[in-house]
Amino acid sequence: MAGMVEKRLEELGITLPTPAAPIATYVGFVQTGSLLFVSGQLCLADGRLVAKGQLGAAVSIEDGQAAARACAINLFAQVKAALGDLDRVVRVVRLNGFINSTSSFVDGPKVMNGASDLVVDVFGEKGRHTRTTVGVAVLPNDAAVEVDGIFEVA
Amino acid sequence: MAGMVEKRLEELGITLPTPAAPIATYVGFVQTGSLLFVSGQLCLADGRLVAKGQLGAAVSIEDGQAAARACAINLFAQVKAALGDLDRVVRVVRLNGFINSTSSFVDGPKVMNGASDLVVDVFGEKGRHTRTTVGVAVLPNDAAVEVDGIFEVA
Amino acid sequence: MAGMVEKRLEELGITLPTPAAPIATYVGFVQTGSLLFVSGQLCLADGRLVAKGQLGAAVSIEDGQAAARACAINLFAQVKAALGDLDRVVRVVRLNGFINSTSSFVDGPKVMNGASDLVVDVFGEKGRHTRTTVGVAVLPNDAAVEVDGIFEVA
Numbered sequence: 001m002a003g004m005v006e007k008r009l010e011e012l013g014i015t016l017p018t019p020a021a022p023i024a025t026y027v028g029f030v031q032t033g034s035l036l037f038v039s040g041q042l043c044l045a046d047g048r049l050v051a052k053g054q055l056g057a058a059v060s061i062e063d064g065q066a067a068a069r070a071c072a073i074n075l076f077a078q079v080k081a082a083l084g085d086l087d088r089v090v091r092v093v094r095l096n097g098f099i100n101s102t103s104s105f106v107d108g109p110k111v112m113n114g115a116s117d118l119v120v121d122v123f124g125e126k127g128r129h130t131r132t133t134v135g136v137a138v139l140p141n142d143a144a145v146e147v148d149g150i151f152e153v154a
Numbered sequence: 155m156a157g158m159v160e161k162r163l164e165e166l167g168i169t170l171p172t173p174a175a176p177i178a179t180y181v182g183f184v185q186t187g188s189l190l191f192v193s194g195q196l197c198l199a200d201g202r203l204v205a206k207g208q209l210g211a212a213v214s215i216e217d218g219q220a221a222a223r224a225c226a227i228n229l230f231a232q233v234k235a236a237l238g239d240l241d242r243v244v245r246v247v248r249l250n251g252f253i254n255s256t257s258s259f260v261d262g263p264k265v266m267n268g269a270s271d272l273v274v275d276v277f278g279e280k281g282r283h284t285r286t287t288v289g290v291a292v293l294p295n296d297a298a299v300e301v302d303g304i305f306e307v308a
Numbered sequence: 309m310a311g312m313v314e315k316r317l318e319e320l321g322i323t324l325p326t327p328a329a330p331i332a333t334y335v336g337f338v339q340t341g342s343l344l345f346v347s348g349q350l351c352l353a354d355g356r357l358v359a360k361g362q363l364g365a366a367v368s369i370e371d372g373q374a375a376a377r378a379c380a381i382n383l384f385a386q387v388k389a390a391l392g393d394l395d396r397v398v399r400v401v402r403l404n405g406f407i408n409s410t411s412s413f414v415d416g417p418k419v420m421n422g423a424s425d426l427v428v429d430v431f432g433e434k435g436r437h438t439r440t441t442v443g444v445a446v447l448p449n450d451a452a453v454e455v456d457g458i459f460e461v462a
Binding site for chain 3 (some may be wrong): 025026027029030031032033036037039040050096098102125136137138139140141142146147
């Protein structure tokens with residue numbers, strides 16, 4: 001039986017993917033006390049990158065926002081796998097947004113809003129998070145965006 | 155009535171700015187248990203970037219240090235907004251320093267000392283923090299430095 | 309008397325170095341509650357960088373993996389200095405891996421496995437951690453890899 005958060009995801013037409021199985025010896029999430037740490041999520045949907053390459057070059061701001069949104073959905077999938085029910089999230093504490101950028105692309109925050117806006121749309125007030133957005137030289141598999149997160153859980 | 159930490163800021167001639175209002179759906183700080191997470195702070199003072207562009211190119215080490223110091227002041231402003239009194243900080247736990255750098259600029263730690271030294275000057279022994287300094291391709295608005303932080307609070 | 313984790317290090321022929329003394333006003337570790345934060349560790353061994361420069365240019369994947377492994381050993385040294393006994397680690401919660409990369413080097417995760425694999429080899433199941441791997445423009449002293457970490461401790 002779906003909770004409030006998952007009802008909102010349904011309204012938005014978002015189906016959570018099976019969380020990406022880490023390829024190596026790391027895992028998708030670790031809970032310690034009331035904090036749930038989630039590994040960096042690439043902008044994958046249906047096993048493919050939503051956007052590949054650099055903002056400021058091959059990737060437009062709009063495509064970057066869609067990529068950041070996909071990262072957020074993958075974070076939700078990890079949290080769902082960890083907790084069973086997304087309603088157990090008490091607060092989204094931190095998102096770190098890494099934007100694959102040329103050195104002249106200064107609009108990382110606009111891109112990262114693709115993740116932040118969805119998180120608040122889905123979680124409401126408890127979705128209001130701290131964040132740090134930086135432009136990096138490259139990301140795994142040349143993904144355009146990677147986002148990790150820390151959640152307070154009940 | 156100002157506490158010890160704010161007295162020290164006064165001695166240093168530092169007036170805390172109104173904390174930057176996040177432009178998007180994220181917030182400046184979130185407290186979870188005894189941990190206060192603060193969003194990445196750019197090197198803004200009086201609404202302008204203290205230093206713009208890359209270390210190793212347009213920005214000198216000295217200007218980078220002034221920029222890192224400004225980030226620290228903006229962190230203090232967020233902590234003040236969160237706690238009311240900076241004396242409620244039990245320990246500065248972590249600073250992450252992101253230095254807008256050409257790929258040949260290897261002195262990020264010297265730049266980041268502009269933040270670290272002020273934090274310890276202001277908070278004393280409880281200001282001794284862990285930190286990670288990396289050189290990134292670009293930062294929002296082409297800021298020279300961005301710093302985020304985690305604080306233990308009473 | 310060595311604990312289980314240190315016995316495993318011994319079997320692997322790994323001697324923990326004296327943890328790098330921070331050059332500035334920051335420190336190698338801070339414990340807050342049950343969380344131990346460790347500062348970013350460069351790929352140093354015997355006071356020299358294991359690999360210097362960028363992945364995708366001067367540094368091969370194999371050398372990058374050795375560099376990431378050295379970062380992990382330096383993290384262990386900090387944890388040992390903090391706790392006295394590595395067996396007091398309950399869980400490795402998070403590793404952040406920063407890979408000094410050209411903008412075309414997309415195999416950061418392979419490099420970071422040099423750290424992740426050793427952590428799991430040494431700590432077993434409690435070594436299974438979340439992680440975020442990004443490719444950065446440059447690192448302090450032109451180190452090829454930097455890794456920081458968060459540990460849950462008893």
